Amino acid sequence: MDITKKERDCIVVIHDNSKPLPLRLSDVAGLMNIKPPTAHELINRLLSKNIIKKERGMITLTDYGNEIYSEIMMAHRTLEIILTRSGVNSDKACTQVEKVDYLMDTSSIEKLLQTIGNPDKCPHGKPVHAV
Amino acid sequence: MDITKKERDCIVVIHDNSKPLPLRLSDVAGLMNIKPPTAHELINRLLSKNIIKKERGMITLTDYGNEIYSEIMMAHRTLEIILTRSGVNSDKACTQVEKVDYLMDTSSIEKLLQTIGNPDKCPHGKPVHAV
DNA sequence: TAAATATTTTAGCATAATACTAATTTATGG
DNA sequence: CCATAAATTAGTATTATGCTAAAATATTTA
Numbered sequence: 001m002d003i004t005k006k007e008r009d010c011i012v013v014i015h016d017n018s019k020p021l022p023l024r025l026s027d028v029a030g031l032m033n034i035k036p037p038t039a040h041e042l043i044n045r046l047l048s049k050n051i052i053k054k055e056r057g058m059i060t061l062t063d064y065g066n067e068i069y070s071e072i073m074m075a076h077r078t079l080e081i082i083l084t085r086s087g088v089n090s091d092k093a094c095t096q097v098e099k100v101d102y103l104m105d106t107s108s109i110e111k112l113l114q115t116i117g118n119p120d121k122c123p124h125g126k127p128v129h130a131v
Numbered sequence: 132m133d134i135t136k137k138e139r140d141c142i143v144v145i146h147d148n149s150k151p152l153p154l155r156l157s158d159v160a161g162l163m164n165i166k167p168p169t170a171h172e173l174i175n176r177l178l179s180k181n182i183i184k185k186e187r188g189m190i191t192l193t194d195y196g197n198e199i200y201s202e203i204m205m206a207h208r209t210l211e212i213i214l215t216r217s218g219v220n221s222d223k224a225c226t227q228v229e230k231v232d233y234l235m236d237t238s239s240i241e242k243l244l245q246t247i248g249n250p251d252k253c254p255h256g257k258p259v260h261a262v
Numbered sequence: 263t264a265a266a267t268a269t270t271t272t273a274g275c276a277t278a279a280t281a282c283t284a285a286t287t288t289a290t291g292g
Numbered sequence: 293c294c295a296t297a298a299a300t301t302a303g304t305a306t307t308a309t310g311c312t313a314a315a316a317t318a319t320t321t322a
Contacts, residue, residue, distance in 0.1 A: 004279065026298060038281050040300065045279085057289080057298080082213070086246040088239045096239050100231040108219045108227050115217040135308065157269060169310050171271065176308085188269080188318085 001049065008072060008102035010042050014052060014061055015069045022058040075109045076101040081116055139203060139233035141173050145183060145192055146200045153189040206240045207232040212247055
């Protein structure tokens, strides 16, 4: 399943801001700096792809959405580690990797991850295999 | 300067097929599997970005276009080497890397390249710093 | 050179992703 | 039940991508 950059960002925003309470459409709009109708459109696309679900206004990732999130994060942290180990500063590494972490196949990323020694922490201290 | 995936592909096609003769619009269309009007549109975008030039129907990269091409190739080969060294097969590495080689900053790629030992050949034997 | 062929360009249209304003509808809370 | 807040719809816009059909240019060749 291919997703766009905005869909990727939306998945990450929903995952990372669902505690203590699940997000509503207006929260997503606020967090993504877009207007509610734009968020509505984006959310509808993610709903139709079965990546998120909405129950009484509460937006959460589906199991499938969580899988996608985990894959994005695995790629993100793997590539981030590779860049920072080469001397790219953390913030720069993060912005660079954000552009590509949702594009590559998990099978290739897994091989990379193994090569760099299966670290369980990324440069920011978050687990490489997030849920 | 940001370019799109199709613009990236067009730059590569123009560079890699300019010998023995420079390409014409219909050649670009043929090589990219798109119809001439679509190629026309794409070529116009690249002309207005000063990436290519057209003289008597002959399409070539500008100096700026060649710079962009070199950066794409440097990123391509750097990432390709990293993937293949992790055990990803050449063809797979290439298709994965094509998705991202035009998106990342050259400064980060240069650091990666240094880390992997500044090889002057990529897995396919082409120089890492192509002109 | 003139006719035939090939190439390029224009016009018109379509889709997907992104984004907005304004208006309407639906919820929620007091 | 009413006021406010949130969500949705309607309408519009832009950029990138892609098409067909037609018109305009070039090029080639007879």
